[in-house]
Amino acid sequence: MPNKELIPHLFRTESSKIIAVLTKVFGLAHVALAEDIVSDTFLTATEKWASEGLPDNPTAWLYAVAKNKTRDFLRRDQHFSHTIAPTVKAQQSEMEEIQLDWSEKNITDSQLKMMFAICHPDIPEEAQVGLALRILCGFGIEEIALAFLTSKAVINKRLYRAKEKLRSLALPMELPSPPEMDKRLENVLRILYLLFNEGYYSQTKHLPLRKELCLEAMRLNYLLIEHERTNKPFVNALLSLMCFHASRFEARMSKVGEIILYDDQDRSLWDDDLIAKANHFLIESAKGDVITKYHLEASIAYWHATKQQATDKWEHILQLYNRLLQIEYSPIAALNRTYALAQANGVKKGIQAAEKLALVEAYSYHLLLGNLYSSVAIDKAKSHYRLAQQLAKSEAEKKTIAEYLRRMETID
Amino acid sequence: MMIFRHIPNPDIERTPEQIQASIKQWQDWMGGIAAQGKFVSANQLGFEGKTLKPNKVVTDGPYAEIKEIIGGYLIVKANNLEEALGLAEGCPVLAFGGHVEVRDIMVLDH
Numbered sequence: 001m002p003n004k005e006l007i008p009h010l011f012r013t014e015s016s017k018i019i020a021v022l023t024k025v026f027g028l029a030h031v032a033l034a035e036d037i038v039s040d041t042f043l044t045a046t047e048k049w050a051s052e053g054l055p056d057n058p059t060a061w062l063y064a065v066a067k068n069k070t071r072d073f074l075r076r077d078q079h080f081s082h083t084i085a086p087t088v089k090a091q092q093s094e095m096e097e098i099q100l101d102w103s104e105k106n107i108t109d110s111q112l113k114m115m116f117a118i119c120h121p122d123i124p125e126e127a128q129v130g131l132a133l134r135i136l137c138g139f140g141i142e143e144i145a146l147a148f149l150t151s152k153a154v155i156n157k158r159l160y161r162a163k164e165k166l167r168s169l170a171l172p173m174e175l176p177s178p179p180e181m182d183k184r185l186e187n188v189l190r191i192l193y194l195l196f197n198e199g200y201y202s203q204t205k206h207l208p209l210r211k212e213l214c215l216e217a218m219r220l221n222y223l224l225i226e227h228e229r230t231n232k233p234f235v236n237a238l239l240s241l242m243c244f245h246a247s248r249f250e251a252r253m254s255k256v257g258e259i260i261l262y263d264d265q266d267r268s269l270w271d272d273d274l275i276a277k278a279n280h281f282l283i284e285s286a287k288g289d290v291i292t293k294y295h296l297e298a299s300i301a302y303w304h305a306t307k308q309q310a311t312d313k314w315e316h317i318l319q320l321y322n323r324l325l326q327i328e329y330s331p332i333a334a335l336n337r338t339y340a341l342a343q344a345n346g347v348k349k350g351i352q353a354a355e356k357l358a359l360v361e362a363y364s365y366h367l368l369l370g371n372l373y374s375s376v377a378i379d380k381a382k383s384h385y386r387l388a389q390q391l392a393k394s395e396a397e398k399k400t401i402a403e404y405l406r407r408m409e410t411i412d
Numbered sequence: 413m414m415i416f417r418h419i420p421n422p423d424i425e426r427t428p429e430q431i432q433a434s435i436k437q438w439q440d441w442m443g444g445i446a447a448q449g450k451f452v453s454a455n456q457l458g459f460e461g462k463t464l465k466p467n468k469v470v471t472d473g474p475y476a477e478i479k480e481i482i483g484g485y486l487i488v489k490a491n492n493l494e495e496a497l498g499l500a501e502g503c504p505v506l507a508f509g510g511h512v513e514v515r516d517i518m519v520l521d522h
Contacts, residue, residue: 319436322443326451334447345440356448 006058007049011042014059015138018066020110021100025070028117029167031135037073041066063102071098111136112223112230113173119188122169127162128191129198134159137216146206147198147213175229185230189238189294192217196242200249207253214249218242225281237285237294243278244301247271259396262304275305296324300336314343331359335368342372351376363391363401370404382408413517414500416483418510437504445488445499452487483510487517 015038022034044065045058055061118131133139133147141159145152176184199213221239224230251269254260282298300320303313310316321337334357342350351372359365366388373381382405389401426434445451461474474481483505490496493514500512 315436318443319439322439322446325443325446326454329446329449329451334449337443337447341440341443353444353447356444 006054007042007046010045010058010062012138014062015042016111016114016136017107018063019135020114021102021107022066022070023114024106024110024173025098025100028169028171028173031166032163033073035135037066037069040069044069063100067098067100070100074098108223108226110173112227113175115188115220115223116176116184117166117171117173119184119191120166120169120171121187123162123165125191125194127158127165129194130155130158131162131166132191132195132220133213133216136220139212143209146209147202149202178229181229182232185224185232185235188224189221189235192221192242193238193294195220196245200245211249214242214246218246233285233288234290234292234294236281237292237298240278240281240285241294241298241301243274243281244298244305247274247278247305259400261400270305278302278305291323291327293324293327296320296327300324314340318344331362332364335359335362335364339368339371347372347375361391363388363393363397366391367401367404370401374404374408378408413515414486414488414496414503415513415515416485416503416505416510417480417513418483418505418508419479420481434504437507441502441504442486444502445486448499450489450499452489454484454486456484457482 018038018041019031019034022037023031026033041062045062049055049058115132115136118135119128123131130144130148133144134141139147141152141155145155148155175181196214196217199210199215199217202210202213218239221235221242224235225239247270248265250271251265251267252260278298279302282302285295285298300317303310303317303320306313318337318340321333321340325333325337338350338354338357341353351369354365354369354372357365366384370381370384370388373384385401385405385408389398389405392398392401442451442454457474463471463474465471488496488499490499493516496514496516500514503512505512
């Protein structure tokens with residue numbers, strides 16, 4: 001890999017590991033310090049590797065330099081030494097040189113604990129996602145701003161406040177205790193789900209970035225599965241769901257960033273490997289007797305991922321949505337449920353159910369009604385499609401609806 | 413709260429298909445309420461039970477002196493009784509001679 005790409009790539013893969021290991025030693029209140037040491041390390045890497053060439057083992061080089069900078073900092077900063085060094089020294093058991101454990105075990109353990117610290121319910125949700133992207137995934141501020149469709153200033157402010165909150169919470173870097181584990185895991189999964197959705201549904205045209213977001217969410221989810229204490233059935237359910245969605249990533253987007261709807265997708269672009277993984281995690285999630293919304297969503301995704309058309313597919317999907325909505329309502333689930341109902345119980349019943357939803361401000365509501373009416377009342381279909389077009393925000397959405405309207409014209 | 417009441421018929425035996433169809437009816441109906449964002453919770457009651465009366469008397473069965481039993485309940489969000497009644501329409505219990513009692517739930521602590 002050419003030098004210019006190597007350092008950003010290494011930042012993405014290694015910065016979160018170094019920050020996690022250092023934060024384990026310093027404590028969560030000083031995560032900003034850990035970040036500074038990492039920035040400094042990569043700055044030095046940029047300078048040295050340009051003039052002296054690449055080291056044989058760039059990763060080991062980074063860890064060694066990070067350790068040196070940490071040692072230098074502890075020597076220089078008297079205030080820090082007084083307030084923090086006692087804790088550090090206690091952990092280090094009176095060694096002269098600071099000891100940092102770069103084993104894979106410690107790195108993974110530190111990252112896991114970092115995940116729970118960042119995904120803490122007392123921190124505002126947006127801030128949790130931002131912190132996760134910055135500290136757990138090594139994303140740049142500009143990338144995060146791009147993903148959230150906002151400015152660098154907004155992101156910087158959000159992250160600053162989040163770190164202040166982390167400092168004030170004074171959390172230990174520990175996995176939650178067994179009685180707390182499920183609840184805290186739910187919060188972590190919630191953040192991973194949001195992260196994944198940012199990549200999957202966001203409006204930014206930066207396709208590689210969106211894919212990265214999805215892959216990072218999956219990577220972090222997998223960390224939970226690899227650890228015995230966090231490898232719960234519902235954790236597997238979420239990963240299954242993400243794998244099913246990700247399997248269609250290539251087919252879902254045209255080269256110019258337009259959304260290609262399910263029925264129009266080229267099925268040969270579906271990733272069979274990811275579908276196989278998704279099935280594996282779905283089976284793992286079926287252990288135990290708790291059904292969560294992730295189980296239901298993964299099961300629905302399973303039915304959509306089958307390339308063959310099962311005759312009772314829509315009945316299965318309808319029943320899954322019935323249960324999903326009873327656990328947690330969302331307008332999207334309500335609309336999707338209604339579509340499934342139309343397929344399973346007939347268009348007339350589908351229209352009846354749809355009219356009851358009355359989500360008149362949502363363009364997707366009118367899209368659904370347009371679709372349902374298109375086989376029974378063309379005029380009504382057209383008027384709903386036109387409403388949908390007015391309400392739709394993005395060009396991509398308006399274009400898709402225009403296509404539906406065009407198809408209506410040819411029927412008339 | 414909707415309370416589903418019906419008079420059970422001990423002579424009727426339902427086939428697995430009929431039971432499946434019944435489950436679908438209930439799930440579709442509750443799903444419809446949930447799709448409107450108005451579902452809170454529901455439970456089907458079991459077929460066994462005991463009744464505790466004054467003076468620590470316990471009798472078998474959920475049955476009171478009338479033949480009607482409560483099969484289950486559903487809690488919904490509605491602005492008034494009329495709205496809740498509207499949601500009760502289409503309830504499967506109505507198809508086999510039962511009825512839906514619609515009551516408001518009192519808020520006790522403020």
